[in-house]
Amino acid sequence: MATVKLSLSFVSLSPPSSSSSAQSKLSAASFIPNATLAKSRFMGKCLRAKPIKSIEASRSGEITCSSPATTLPSALLFDCDGVLVDTEKDGHRISFNDTFKERDLGVTWDVDLYGELLKIGGGKERMTAYFNKVGWPEKAPKDEEERKVFIAGLHKQKTELFMVLIEKKLLPLRPGVAKLVDQALTNGVKVAVCSTSNEKAVSAIVSCLLGPERAEKIKIFAGDVVPKKKPDPAIYNLAAETLGVDPSKCVVVEDSAIGLAAAKAAGMTCIVTKSGYTADEDFENADAVFDCIGDPPEERFDLAFCASLLQKQFVS
Known part of the structure; x- marks a missing residue:
């Protein structure tokens, strides 16, 4: 035995x-x-x-x-x-960036910045805090409720891209x-x-x-x-x-x-x-x-x- x-x-x-x-140029505490x-x-x-x-x-x-x-x-x-x-550095971060690129938002989260943003729980909350801090993209709505719909759409697209990585078992x-x-x-x-x-x-x-x-x-x-x-x-x-x-x-x-x-x-x-x-x-x-x-x-x-x-x- x-x-x-x-x-x-x-x-x-x-x-x-x-x-x-x-450290990122944008402090973690400023996002939370x-x-x-x-x-x-x-x-x-x-x-x-x-x-x-x-x-x-x-x-x-x-x-x-x-x-x-x-x-x-x-x-x-x-x-x-x-x-x-x-999953974070080579999974979620990449999927967020691919989504930003496909939507032509002019946003890229580098490794250090994403590490700071991870101190905020939730992807939708993470994007909202980031845009509230640095400014919303020109393509984003001005109305607060419409922005919630905009963020939800970004997050749905990001999730679909992330699931492809998982289904291909690229992250063990x-x-x-x-x-x-x-x-x-x-x-x-x-x-x-x-x-x-x-x-x-x-x-x-x-x-x-x-x-x-x-x-x-x-x-x-x-x-x-x-x-x-x-x-x-x-x-x-x-x-x-x-x-x-x-x-x-x-x-x-x-x-x-x-x-x-x-x-x-x-x-x-x-x-x-x-x-x-x-x-x-x-x-x-x-x-x-x-x-x-x-x-x-x-x-x-x-x-x-x-x-x-x-x-x-x-x-x-």
Whole structure:
């Protein structure tokens, strides 16, 4: 019987530096109406807890928990962009720019600028904040309500271009994602994806890259399903309510400071897996920080580790 090794290390593993660390000429704070992020309910301290036995692979290949004393999460909630797939720089950004070009708007978002804009949750909100700051294109309507329709049209076109990239599988899953999803589903842990991105784009990622069998078992909460987006906790509150689970028994996997703030404001445990754009963000309130989930032999954590974090919440 093979045993997956469990590491309880809280060491943050930093990924390679992104293409540029230079700050954009347009500051992030100037784009964000309320830039102060929500405070965490838990401080992410490493508290002592009773050892938890690792997850074992049976001879049949199914992954099961080896100890009945292990308290598994009720739900495992994943962010999408940057967690399931590192989509932002070479996926969403490219699709936004192709849309701007096709509409002849004279707008291009470079790598650094897009990194700053990512601090705003939601593509429609991102474009609106940008145009409010630098000025609206000449082809944009003057009326505020008509501008909302204009932005919605841009975002729909951008989503269609992005889905082509996903369907062609030009953007792969991040290491360890499929493994952790399989461990959760096999052990009866509910799995959901909670994202500010368009629901069609998120569904395409889940279906195309995780496969239809997994996709049937994964609930998706995305886009405008809630009125307020991350760092507001609304999407995680909705997920817990819909799935019928206690937020304190949910483990969230996020990659950004706004996602972390949303998860903690919802009263959930949160593991951060840094992505290309978020490597230098402040994750002080995270329960654990890694560069990725990872597959053996370079696995960073597994379902048993997620369970151990829930135990630590209640041990002084």
